Amino acid sequence: MPPWIKRPAVYTLFQAQRELDAYINLCDMEITGLGCVNKTGNTFVIEKLCLLDQKVNEVKAELSQDALHTLAYESVKSGKSLANVRLWWHSHVDMPVKWSMQDEATIENLGATADWFISIVGNKAGEYNVRLDIFKPVRWAFLDLGLRIKMPEDRVLEERLLEEMKNKVKGYRFMPRNVL
Secondary structure, eight states, X not given: OOTTSOOOEEEEEHHHHHHHHHHHHHOSSOOEEEEEEEEETTEEEEEEEEOOOEEEOSSOEEEOHHXXXXXXXXXXXXXXXXXXXEEEEEEOTXXXXXXXXXXXXXXHHHTTTOSEEEEEEEOTTSOEEEEEEEOSSSOEEEOOOOOEEXXXXXXXXXXXXXXXXXXXXXXXXXXXXOOO
């Protein structure tokens, strides 16, 4: 990667990560879905997952076209935008989290709907492979990004820990700062 390109960071809200883990662990076959992503600069935060009707087996999960149309219809009907639906996730059950040829084809098809998309493949061992594909203005893929959990803020905890550090750790100034 050229040094002038900053590597993106992908986070998931705690609740969305719990749901992703549960979907993958509770299904004995592959499973897939979409999700909402908020982008700020070079930081991407997965905020919500969406499970749609699908047909699955041990090595394949296909979203129902009717379910995708229904999602679009319901969104328009309720005045919600689909602009932040920029995540495709799926499991490989107990197999490695490598991108298959079918996965690569799905990612290319997603490029027809947006200028960028995040894709995640996970398995029951808790392994995840995360990538960001940029389709416009030029085609670029950031691979093996990792997935970081964005924990909810807990001001009470931060204040308690700051007070404890002031009492027990000498010689340093402690300055509260915003945590991601």
